[in-house]
Structure formats: C-alpha cells, structure tokens
Amino acid sequence: MNHEQIKALLNMNAVMKNLEELVLLDSQVAEQVKELDFAIEFSTLFGPKCSVEFKAGQCRVRPGKHHRPRIRLLCFSPAHFNRVMEGKSNPVPVKGIKFLKFLSTEFPKITDRLEFYLKPDNARLADPDYLRINTRFTLNTAVNAVKLLALHDTLGKFNRAHIPNGTVEFRVLPEGPSAVLSFDGDTVEVLDQPCARPSAVLLFKDEQTANDLLNGNSDAFAALATGDVMMKGRIPMIEAINLILDRIPLYLS
Amino acid sequence: MTTTYDYSRSQQLFQRAVKVIPCGVPGHMSPGVNVPAADYPIFTEKAKGATFYDLDGNRFIDYMCAYGPMVLGYNNPLVDNAATEQLKSADLTMGASPKMVELAELLVEMVPVADWAFFAKNGGDVTNYATMIARTATNRKKIVMIQGGYHGVAPWMQPPGHHGLIEEDYSHIIRVPWNDVDAFQQAVDQYPGEIAGFIATPYHVATFYDNELPEAGYWPGIEMICRKNGIVLILDDIRHGFRLDMGGSCEYFGFKPDLICFCKALANGFPISALVGRESLKLDAAKIFYTGSYWNQAVPMAAAIACLTELKRLDAPAVMLENGKKLFTAMQTMAAGYGYDLKVTGAWSMPNIRIANDDTNMLHQQWCAECTKRGVFLASHHNLFMSLAHDEEVISQTLEIVDEAFNALDGGQA
Numbered sequence: 001m002n003h004e005q006i007k008a009l010l011n012m013n014a015v016m017k018n019l020e021e022l023v024l025l026d027s028q029v030a031e032q033v034k035e036l037d038f039a040i041e042f043s044t045l046f047g048p049k050c051s052v053e054f055k056a057g058q059c060r061v062r063p064g065k066h067h068r069p070r071i072r073l074l075c076f077s078p079a080h081f082n083r084v085m086e087g088k089s090n091p092v093p094v095k096g097i098k099f100l101k102f103l104s105t106e107f108p109k110i111t112d113r114l115e116f117y118l119k120p121d122n123a124r125l126a127d128p129d130y131l132r133i134n135t136r137f138t139l140n141t142a143v144n145a146v147k148l149l150a151l152h153d154t155l156g157k158f159n160r161a162h163i164p165n166g167t168v169e170f171r172v173l174p175e176g177p178s179a180v181l182s183f184d185g186d187t188v189e190v191l192d193q194p195c196a197r198p199s200a201v202l203l204f205k206d207e208q209t210a211n212d213l214l215n216g217n218s219d220a221f222a223a224l225a226t227g228d229v230m231m232k233g234r235i236p237m238i239e240a241i242n243l244i245l246d247r248i249p250l251y252l253s
Numbered sequence: 254m255t256t257t258y259d260y261s262r263s264q265q266l267f268q269r270a271v272k273v274i275p276c277g278v279p280g281h282m283s284p285g286v287n288v289p290a291a292d293y294p295i296f297t298e299k300a301k302g303a304t305f306y307d308l309d310g311n312r313f314i315d316y317m318c319a320y321g322p323m324v325l326g327y328n329n330p331l332v333d334n335a336a337t338e339q340l341k342s343a344d345l346t347m348g349a350s351p352k353m354v355e356l357a358e359l360l361v362e363m364v365p366v367a368d369w370a371f372f373a374k375n376g377g378d379v380t381n382y383a384t385m386i387a388r389t390a391t392n393r394k395k396i397v398m399i400q401g402g403y404h405g406v407a408p409w410m411q412p413p414g415h416h417g418l419i420e421e422d423y424s425h426i427i428r429v430p431w432n433d434v435d436a437f438q439q440a441v442d443q444y445p446g447e448i449a450g451f452i453a454t455p456y457h458v459a460t461f462y463d464n465e466l467p468e469a470g471y472w473p474g475i476e477m478i479c480r481k482n483g484i485v486l487i488l489d490d491i492r493h494g495f496r497l498d499m500g501g502s503c504e505y506f507g508f509k510p511d512l513i514c515f516c517k518a519l520a521n522g523f524p525i526s527a528l529v530g531r532e533s534l535k536l537d538a539a540k541i542f543y544t545g546s547y548w549n550q551a552v553p554m555a556a557a558i559a560c561l562t563e564l565k566r567l568d569a570p571a572v573m574l575e576n577g578k579k580l581f582t583a584m585q586t587m588a589a590g591y592g593y594d595l596k597v598t599g600a601w602s603m604p605n606i607r608i609a610n611d612d613t614n615m616l617h618q619q620w621c622a623e624c625t626k627r628g629v630f631l632a633s634h635h636n637l638f639m640s641l642a643h644d645e646e647v648i649s650q651t652l653e654i655v656d657e658a659f660n661a662l663d664g665g666q667a
C-alpha cells in the first residue's frame with residue numbers, strides 16, 4: 001500500500017470511526033441523528049471503502065462495502081478522499097442524489113463536530129468536557145491507527161513482528177477511557193471489551209496526561225519517570241506499540 | 254521489617270532536570286526503564302563497595318553495578334589511587350601517555366587472542382571500529398549480527414523502526430537468530446563473498462528475555478564458517494568481559510575470534526574501552542582514521558591497568574561466578590519456599606533472573622520493585638551483575654531484604 005492508501009485507511013477506520021462515539025457524546029449530534037436510518041458508503045478508486053451507518057441513534061463505521069447504502073460517495077483516488085477529509089474537496093455522489101440536502105447541510109454539521117473534537121487547542125482543552133471527549137477520541141484514533149499501521153505500514157509491520165502475542169490495555173485513570181489492542185499471529189484487533197488479564201498495561205494518571213502524551217505534546221520517558229504514565233507487564237509490547245504510535249503523525253497531522 | 258524508601262528529593266531534582274534535559278535523565282539510566290519508575294531512585298549521592306546512596310539518603314546494594322563497569326566495588330582505593338596519581342602528573346596533554354603502551358602490553362599478555370590493542374571511550378566506539386576493520390580487511394560491505402543483540406547506539410546497531418534511523422543505515426546489516434549456525438550459513442550462501450564480519454556477544458543477553466548460553470557446537474560452527482569464507486569474527490565482550498575469564502569470554506567458551514571489544518569492567522568505572530585483535534588485522538586497523546577528543550586520557554588508562562591487575566590477582570571471574578552461584582541458588586530456594594519459581598539464566602557472575610510463575614512479568618516487576626525500595630537494587634528486565642565487593646556479608650544482607658520482599662508480594666505464602 002502506498003502512503004495515500006494507508007492514509008485513507010486511517011482516515012476511514014481510525015478518524016471517522018470516532019463518529020460511533022460522537023453520536024453518543026455530543027448532544028447536538030445525538031439530536032441530529034436520532035431519527036436517521038440509513039448507510040452512506042465511501043468508496044475510492046484504487047483505495048479502501050467504508051460505510052457509515054446510522055440507526056436508532058447509533059452509528060457504525062465499518063471497513064468495506066455496505067450491502068445496501070442509501071448514499072454512495074465516490075472519490076477518484078485515495079488522495080482525493082484524503083483531501084475530502086481535509087475539507088479541500090468533495091466526493092461525487094453516485095447513488096442517493098435525492099439526499100443531496102442531507103449531504104450538503106446535515107452531514108457537514110456532524111463532521112464539523114467531529115473535527116471540532118479532534119482539533120484541540122489550549123482554550124478548548126481548558127474545558128473539562130472537551131478534554132474528556134478529545135482524550136477519548138485521541139485514544140480511539142491511536143489504537144485503531146496502530147492496528148492499521150501494524151498491518152500496512154512498512155516500519156509498522158517491522159515493529160509488529162517484534163510484538164509477542166497477547167493484549168495491551170491502555171487506561172486513563174481514574175475513570176477515563178480505556179482501549180485494548182490484541183495481537184495474535186497475523187491479526188491485530190482493537191477489542192470492544194476490557195480484558196481480564198492483559199499481557200501489558202499502560203496507565204495514564206489522568207486525562208490531561210493522556211491527552212498530552214497521545215497528542216505528542218509530552219515526553220514519554222519523562223512521564224514514566226514521574227509516574228504520570230505507568231507501564232507494567234510485557235514491556236516490549238508497549239515499546240513496539242510506542243514506535244508505531246509515533247508513525248501516526250506521518251499520516252494524520 | 255524495614256520500611257520502604259521515599260524518593261522525594263530525587264523526584265524534585267528530576268522536575269528540574271526535565272526542564273533542561275531531554276527525558277530528564279536520558280539513555281539507559283533513565284528512570285523510565287524501571288517498572289514502576291516511582292519505586293526506584295533516580296539520582297546518586299555517593300557510593301562505596303557494593304552499595305550506593307541516593308539523594309534521599311536511601312542505601313542500595315547494587316546488582317546492576319552501573320550496568321557493568323563497577324567490578325571491584327565503587328570507589329575502590331587501588332584503582333582510585335592509580336587514577337589520582339596519574340591525574341597529578343598528567344591526564345590529557347599534547348602527547349600520548351606512556352600508560353597507553355603499558356595497558357596495551359598488559360592486554361596483549363593477558364588475552365590470548367590479542368596481538369595489539371586500541372583504546373577509545375565507550376563500547377560502541379570499538380564495536381563500530383571492529384566492523385570498519387572487518388570491511389577494510391575484506392573489502393566487503395555486509396555485517397551479520399544477532400537478532401536482539403546490542404552493540405551500542407550507532408545507527409547501524411539499532412533496530413530498524415527506531416527514531417533517527419534511515420533505511421540505508423541498516424541496508425548492509427543482516428540479523429540472524431542466536432544459537433542458529435544454519436541461519437548464519439544461509440546468510441553466507443545468500444550473499445556469497447559479501448559478508449565482512451560476524452559480531453555477537455559470548456552469549457545472548459537480549460533485554461526483557463531470558464539469557465541464552467551458546468549451545469554445544471555453536472561457537473565452533475560460527476568460527477568454522479568465518480574461517481572458510483574469510484569473514485572477520487568479532488566478539489563483543491563489552492558486557493561479559495572479565496566476568497567470565499580474564500583472557501576474554503572466548504576462552505571460557507573455547508573459541509578464537511579475530512577481534513574482541515572490551516569496555517565495562519575494564520577500569521572499574523573510569524571511561525575507557527578497548528579493541529584487541531590478531532596480528533593479521535593490525536595493518537588494516539592502522540589504515541583507518543578513528544579517534545576522539547578524549548581517547549588519549551591517561552587517567553582511565555592508569556585506572557584500567559590497576560583494575561585489570563587486581564582482577565587478575567584475585568582471580569575475579571572465578572570469585573564472582575562462585576559468589577553469584579551462592580547468592581542466586583539461595584534466592585531460588587527462598588523463592589521456592591514462597592511458592593515462586595525463580596528462573597536464573599546466563600552465567601552466575603551476571604545472571605538474568607525472573608519469577609517465572611507469571612508470563613506477563615507483572616509479578617516479577619513487583620518483586621524487583623519491592624526489593625529495590627527496601628535496599629536491594631534489582632532491574633526487572635536486564636541481566637544483573639556481581640562484583641568483587643558483593644562478598645559474603647553483602648550476600649547475607651541481600652538475602653534478608655529479598656526475603657522481606659517476597660513476604661510483601663501479594664500472593665506470597667509459604
């Protein structure tokens with residue numbers, strides 16, 4: 001896979017994936033989607049596809065085609081899709097033209113909210129609610145991106161080869177979000193459920209610490225030394241994941 | 254029962270450090286490598302014999318020995334006197350020190366493989382130099398090393414995927430598994446006439462994993478392939494050197510490399526490393542321009558002469574092997590009494606230990622932390638080091654503290 005293809009994969013399955021929680025966490029978006037009952041398929045020529053399905057106030061973002069999308073949006077290349085994600089271009093509706101109004105007015109409101117939560121600045125982060133949601137989304141994006149990079153990025157694959165089978169839990173204390181990555185042979189998965197006996201654990205003292213570290217604004221070694229970030233268990237798993245995490249900004253900045 | 258240690262002063266100083274130094278304390282002394290870091294000291298105030306005191310006044314029996322350099326005990330009077338005397342006359346001047354010749358002669362006499370010696374500062378200086386000599390001597394590009402092997406921090410030595418590296422740094426590095434003669438033969442077959450050197454430690458000491466001794470036939474097999482194919486055999490004895498055999502660890506395992514890299518235990522903590530080699534490579538070594546601002550310092554050379562002479566007089570490797578065996582077998586028995594399986598791998602003078610009941614290592618990490626915050630400094634994921642200062646009294650004190658640490662473990666019942 002080339003750079004733009006991997007970036008498109010990340011945009012779909014790590015960044016857009018946050019729509020699943022956005023509809024639950026943001027009241028404005030929740031209100032907007034509560035009546036929706038259909039799926040949008042994004043496809044790119046020479047690149048990945050994914051679908052965003054709304055139903056009963058929930059949202060699911062899945063890789064691949066959708067069996068019956070109401071709307072199908074086409075990009076001519078992965079690079080085109082990536083420009084769409086940056087707000088610099090538009091996809092071409094090839095199915096569901098009559099929902100153009102939804103696409104031109106409603107959907108952008110949702111994606112604007114997503115962007116709002118994913119683009120922190122100091123003023124926004126001062127708001128605890130914002131911090132909480134941004135941290136959650138950043139963690140989601142990170143673990144999903146690690147999964148994809150471990151499978152597709154050259155150095156990601158190299159680092160993945162050094163990760164023994166097992167599970168790694170990321171947890172933000174005291175009651176922040178958590179995520180689990182599971183490695184088993186050639187498969188890498190993000191698990192929905194906490195895991196009873198993880199092979200390794202990376203703990204963040206609080207949301208601010210997690211936020212700083214995951215957004216690349218703090219020094220991991222220093223944070224470990226002060227105890228703001230703690231790790232235990234099979235450290236080589238965390239070290240290798242860390243190197244993969246550091247590759248995310250090469251694709252998503 | 255001893256109380257556990259408080260590290261507030263270390264932590265306070267760390268807050269200052271982190272403002273002006275990347276990582277606060279960078280590299281292998283970074284507290285970030287300890288699990289959990291909060292149970293370990295950060296800054297040292299003073300040291301003597303087998304122990305050091307941190308900034309908070311806590312005393313530790315040190316089983317890391319500064320990652321190996323300390324071998325006679327901290328502030329050993331003999332070595333320190335030799336260094337101080339040298340300092341009074343001259344250290345770094347606009348001329349070479351006679352001590353350099355003396356030290357080279359000592360190494361050539363002591364190490365059977367050595368016909369010459371060359372001095373630098375760090376281990377990585379000489380592992381790098383060794384590969385340059387191999388390339389010059391063979392006019393070939395490729396270097397074979399062991400997966401998970403550590404030879405320093407020059408880009409070619411680091412695993413791909415780490416920061417600051419580019420692909421070209423390791424395009425001529427071939428990594429083969431440890432204890433696998435066939436894998437080396439395959440690499441030789443795949444790149445006929447292209448491999449300049451093979452570099453490995455005497456036995457495998459990959460961080461985070463059990464240590465692995467060479468299987469019978471491993472070194473003879475590697476040696477034979479090197480000879481048959483004109484490949485320079487480089488022994489990285491930086492970590493093991495003088496803890497197994499005063500003639501180089503190849504003597505302990507019965508093989509003859511072309512080049513041996515020494516560093517850590519060479520001068521009991523004074524900064525110096527050495528490359529020694531066979532006569533046949535002396536001209537090639539001479540052709541390469543390789544040096545550094547401080548490589549001619551006489552003080553570390555004087556310290557090295559004193560240190561090696563004392564190690565030899567005391568038959569140090571044998572003593573450390575024996576004392577290590579006493580200590581760690583006693584620890585294993587104690588562990589078993591608490592229901593734990595303490596796995597010891599590698600040589601007794603620098604063993605790797607691990608509580609093997611839990612494959613996540615969390616139990617082992619907790620136990621090492623419990624030992625450390627009671628005064629026995631144990632790293633959880635690196636081989637430990639014995640020194641001559643770890644004598645019977647120190648060993649007894651160690652076992653007392655270790656017993657308390659076992660007691661403190663969650664699941665520890667007799």
Ligand SMILES: Cc1ncc(COP(=O)(O)O)c(C=O)c1O
Binds near residue numbers: 404
């Ligand atoms: C086996 C081995 N080789 C090389 C080195 C590198 O030595 P230095 O850190 O002095 O450059 C080390 C250091 O730990 C080592 O253990």
